[in-house]
Amino acid sequence: MTTRVFGPLMVGHTGLVLAVMRDGRLAVVKLDGPEHDLPNGIRRWTFHWGDLVQLPGRTRSD
Secondary structure, three states: OOHHHHHHHHOOOOEEEEEEEOOOOEEEEEEOOOHHHOHHHOOEEEEEHHHOOOOOOOOOOO
């Protein structure tokens, strides 16, 4: 499974970056929300860093 295949299902979800890998090119993200609302019921996904958008006002402590 890749985020490229599930990309359209990922739009609109928010989450927290847990780790940055591959010299900053990839990020492991833990998605927010109930498991049954997540793409394929999976909470943690690997994204290309450039595919992520930071929401204004959202910080690690939120």
